[in-house]
Amino acid sequence: MAAPAEHVETGSAATETDKTEAPEATSEPESSDCEPAAQDPDPGSDEDEDGEEPPVPRILDTPEDIRLEAIANTVALHPTRDMLVCGDVDGDLERTGSCGPRGHHMKSCRQVRFTEDGLKLYSVSRDKAVHLIDVERGQLVSRIRGAHGSPINCLQLVDENILATADDGGTLKVWDMRKGEAFMDLKQHDDYISDIAVDQAKRILLTTSGDGTMGVFHLKRRRFELLSEYQSGDLTSVAVMKRGKKVACGSSEGTIYLFNWNGFGATSDRFALKAESVDCIVPINDNIMCTASMDGYIRAINLFPNRVIGCIGQHVGEPIEELATSRDKRFLVSTGHDQLIKFWDISTLPDTTVKEYRKRKKKDGRMKSLSKKAHGDNDFFSGLVEETVKKEEEEEEEEEEEEDSDSGSD
Numbered sequence: 001m002a003a004p005a006e007h008v009e010t011g012s013a014a015t016e017t018d019k020t021e022a023p024e025a026t027s028e029p030e031s032s033d034c035e036p037a038a039q040d041p042d043p044g045s046d047e048d049e050d051g052e053e054p055p056v057p058r059i060l061d062t063p064e065d066i067r068l069e070a071i072a073n074t075v076a077l078h079p080t081r082d083m084l085v086c087g088d089v090d091g092d093l094e095r096t097g098s099c100g101p102r103g104h105h106m107k108s109c110r111q112v113r114f115t116e117d118g119l120k121l122y123s124v125s126r127d128k129a130v131h132l133i134d135v136e137r138g139q140l141v142s143r144i145r146g147a148h149g150s151p152i153n154c155l156q157l158v159d160e161n162i163l164a165t166a167d168d169g170g171t172l173k174v175w176d177m178r179k180g181e182a183f184m185d186l187k188q189h190d191d192y193i194s195d196i197a198v199d200q201a202k203r204i205l206l207t208t209s210g211d212g213t214m215g216v217f218h219l220k221r222r223r224f225e226l227l228s229e230y231q232s233g234d235l236t237s238v239a240v241m242k243r244g245k246k247v248a249c250g251s252s253e254g255t256i257y258l259f260n261w262n263g264f265g266a267t268s269d270r271f272a273l274k275a276e277s278v279d280c281i282v283p284i285n286d287n288i289m290c291t292a293s294m295d296g297y298i299r300a301i302n303l304f305p306n307r308v309i310g311c312i313g314q315h316v317g318e319p320i321e322e323l324a325t326s327r328d329k330r331f332l333v334s335t336g337h338d339q340l341i342k343f344w345d346i347s348t349l350p351d352t353t354v355k356e357y358r359k360r361k362k363k364d365g366r367m368k369s370l371s372k373k374a375h376g377d378n379d380f381f382s383g384l385v386e387e388t389v390k391k392e393e394e395e396e397e398e399e400e401e402e403e404d405s406d407s408g409s410d
Helices: 043-050 379-409
Strands: 072-077 084-088 093-095 109-114 120-125 130-134 139-144 152-157 162-167 171-176 181-187 193-198 204-209 214-218 223-227 235-241 246-251 255-260 269-272 280-283 288-292 297-302 307-314 320-325 331-336 340-345
Touching (some): 152 193, 162 193, 204 246, 235 288, 280 320, 307 331
Parallel strands (some): 072 320
Antiparallel strands (some): 072 084, 130 139, 162 171, 204 214, 246 255, 255 269, 297 307, 331 340
16 A cells, blocks of 8 residues: 555535426317328337347446546455445545445545455544444444544554554554454654554564665564664555565555565565566466556566566556456456456456566567556447457467577577
């Protein structure tokens, strides 16, 4: 997650559309001398003569975009049902199908997360409060007012009852929600904490911060372990990859920093993208992850070998706040400053294989399109994109044949 931005209210207000009453129908004609109106021919006769068939309804590869009333900072998908919840800069929570409870937070909602069973929803906000919501009823169950001394920026669910939250002042708290109390309250960062990750064993919490460091906290021992070396820019996101053997951190400079597990003090590798930033990371499998950037592009990244696989999609010219995957891993969901929630088909992405050798860069510098909507939402160009992808695949096959022939000649 990127550095929290202040919400600027606009002076525009929604206006109701004027309703006009239909004119009353006239009664009988005034005179009998009027000629009877000519009867219209059978409306279906023209269609029969032309032999035209009614248009076939278009089948979409992904759900349609959702337009919001305000910019959404965060989005979460239900783990067992087709439900989506987002939190916006006005502090409101919205869900697909029907409006969720409004006005839950007094200020901007920073992050929302479902529990594993999908029965509860946690949210944190710039108003420094932690909220627990009953998903079925859409009602607030409990609230911790003043949970932090500074605005809360992110949260991480460890299990159904253990919740980690972090704020703009660099403080991390871990809560036992059964008691409503924090059993860990540590300030080790000098700037805002941008993201939190937990390992599969639920023992280690990892934090990234605007001070350029990654923090390591031991849950079982309830203590701080260490900070990584300082990086040149803000660390904005974190994810555990390669079956828990690697940790990837995004940065405000567009570089992905890689750490070995149990080697958190210094980076083991770094991978610079041609991106303005790496504000959000979502793992797809052990090797592949998707990243979101200030430039509006969603990139698919492979680790070891480190490659940009291609472009999943984009919010044209608008920063992206957060990414999330659907329960079946078929769709990737993104929310951006264009007040849109977009859906991207990533069903084939986990099967992508990346070879060790580096391919020749394209002359135009464009990333490979991994979906029909990758470089725009206009359906007019969808066929062109498909042909472009096929052409790219053919060129790749030719390059492989050339390299095989070269290696054989040696």
